Amino acid sequence: MTDAVVGLEESEAVPALRVGDRRGFGIDVGGSGVKGGLVDLETGLLIGDRIKILTPQPSTPDAVAATVAEIVAQAGWNGPVGITLPAVVTAGVARTAANIDKSWIGTDARALFSAALGGRAVSVLNDADAAGIAEDRYGAGKDVDGVVVLLTFGTGIGSAVLNHGVLLPNTEFGHMEIDGKEAEHRASSAVKERKDLSYKEWAHEVSRVLERYEALLWPDLFVVGGGISRKAEKWIPHLSTRTPVVAATLQNTAGIVGAALSAETSIGT
Template sequence: MTDAAQQEPGSASAATPLASGNHALGIDVGGSGVKGGVVDLDTGELVGERQKILTPHPSTPDAVAETVLEIVNRFEWAGPVGITLPAVVTSGVARTAANIDHSWIGTDAAELFSRTLGGRPVSVLNDADAAGIAEDRYGAGKEVDGVVMLLTFGTGIGSAILNRGVLLPNTEFGHMEVDGKEAEHRASSAVKEHKDLSYKDWAKEVSRVLERYEQLLWPDLFIVGGGISRKGDKWIPHLTTRTPVVAATLRNTAGIAGAALASVTSIGR
């Protein structure tokens, strides 16, 4: 293992070959790390340990694809692979690039990953969409029969919206204007840190954003993710939306689980 590689504790071996059971491999590409794991598609839980390798710099398409290949090889995986990107992805092509090299824009990511992985089938989708389908299927939204909206609060605001399990892909609600300012420039967790806002004051800004979303979309549930969701008890009670708001439950495995699910469905193809 290289110095840049990390293994999650709790399992004796990373190798989980495609053999039996309802399992799939998901890989979540982020600005700082590329994470992968085998997922039990019945429960959304990881089978064995998670693998993580630091995202290469520069994070060009070829460099990231080689990193994905290394993770696939560690699992001795023989089947299709689901992969997330921090980008809008349509028909397998990256249309934007957030926290990865801008040379991704216009890249046929599905073709690149498939070729790098020896021609196997791959599914490529937006990272927030992957987290959304995982939370809807396995996490905080699994009991909701209606419209679920996942929002990830970090440097920006990522979004995913599903209606009875069906994803509307590549929504960019973080860029929607709310009272003269982009939503993520008003209410991301980065704004909270930059302005040194209390949780209560920040929650007022989050409420302004969520209330605009609910005026337009009438969701049945908001699921909030991102690192700040771990402290949801400090700010979720201060929100003033009519729509219930709950913290995401899958945390840092949501992208992996969603990518794995996409590898065996039409999502990301």
């Protein structure tokens, strides 16, 4: 267990809400930090502060499970827990591992986390899928009646696809080949930084990727997330897609919110 505990993130505190009947607890496991929080499932807003503990190194299944248990204990939460992983997750089992230890591959994550939490019910799902269901239910996609595609731009490109609120889990559109390159090798925000592209130059590459996605899926809306979405006004106007593109609104809380929602609705497995 790491002792590098950040604890309550006061600098990112969310104003306390009146607690309603529908509450959930979500945990978002990332390569650098494991973050959790109590969620008002009526509004999709956090109740109080997030709790964060640095991701243990190495980020083995047992070490991460202990970190998750510590966050839940700090919060004093006794109900079901939704947990995201940066991995493809099917039937509760992690099938890939991105930015976490490769020993996760083949691990029954649902059983592992349930045991670490005293046998309680848990839901485990891909991190981009969690962000997607959160944005679709509470954020930028909440008023869209149709196909919503969430894309997170960071080191790679994460994706989530929802049709009338129903998730198609574990899409990996960042790995789709586009003109001889994987999409994330062409248009991730990491590529922008590495090549020192202007926002307009980078938007041209993003457009090539989005145009391929829209040719295959015919979505009603693209929602773009990741840190670079905070500067959406600098690049979204340069995109050439026919499909509307909007910035994600939940930002850093989307994974936690989507995880908590999955625990209530069994969207995760």
